[in-house]
Amino acid sequence: MNQEYSGSGDPAKSLELLWGLQPRPTRGPKPALTVDAIVEAALKLADAEGLAAMSMRRVADELGVGAMTLYRYVPGKGELIDVMLDTVYGELPRREVDGDWRARLDEVARENRRLYLNHPWLLQVATSRPPLGPNLMAKYEYELRSIEGIGLTDVEMDAAIALVNGYVHGAVRSAVEAAQVIQRSGITDKQWWLAHEPLLEKIGDAAKFPLASRVGSTVGQEFDAPYDSEHSFEFGLARVLDGIAALLRSR
Incomplete structure (x- = not known):
């Protein structure tokens, strides 16, 4: 995946676009475009073909x-990506769920996962310098609210949200890459493994690699593939939440 970076444009220009602070012309012809229309077109391209295809x-x-x-409305690709990010963050339902902190944080993880699956190009944007738009701020507020008052310090709350979102990012990346391999090759994982089965039987040595042989065979029989993204996500998310629960019990 080609990597892009949020905040790579002019931060002041990005913030003006994100918060609608651009000065409006008081005279002259009516603008032919809007920032919203530009962002909509950019999102359509990115969703269909990835960020590499989304040039100005x-x-x-x-x-x-x-x-x-376009440059009359958006200074460049860097600022456009910032607005695209904040726009898709606005799609998150930020649903309030019944239950304890674990149920709420579980929902946070699942909402983020759905967003990545709907917009795989998000995985191509590094957000160490996040666009501080209204939807990102609302997202962060909602996520923090899921663990407010459970016994974590403010620093620990931020770290817990980063932990969950980081886990989701990694888990979804694996799922998206697996799906893209199938799409681009035109064959399923099962078909690929069956095609290579004669070779694998020649090089496989259960005596030399007993654990790999046993576990790999068990996984293959369970999922009819060497990997199942749904099972991996559920297993990993539960373990992440278990870790936070263990921290709370230790207090």
């Missing part, structure tokens, strides 16, 4: 205008 020129072509026209 491609977005302009989608809108039927010249590339230079």
Whole structure:
């Protein structure tokens, strides 16, 4: 995956776009475009083809205008990505669930997972310098609220949210990459393994690799594949939440 970075443009320009702080012209012709229309076209491209395909020129072509026209509204790709991120964060339902902190944090994880699966290009954006838009702030507020008052310090609350979101990011990346391999190769994992089974039988040595042979065979029989993204996600998320629960019990 080609890597992009949030905050790679002009931070002041990004914040103006995110919070609608751009000065509005008081005279002259009516604007032919809007920032929202540009972002919508960019999202359509990114969802379909990934961020590498989402250039300012491609977005302009989608809108039927010249590339230079876009720069009257959005300074460049860096600022556009910042607004795209905040826009999709606004899709999160931020649903209030019944139950304790574990149920609430579980919902946080699942909402983020669904967002990544709906917009796989999110995995291509490093967000160590996050776009501080209204939807990101609302997302962070909602996530923190899921563990407010359970006995964690403010620093631990931030770290717990980062832990869960980091786990989801890694788990979804594996699932998306597995799906892309199937899509691009045109064959399923089962078909791939069956095609290579004669070779695997020649090089497989159960006496030399007893654990790998036993566990690999068991997993293959269980999932009809060497990997199951749903099982891996559920298992890992439960263990992450177990770790936070253990910390709380130790207090």
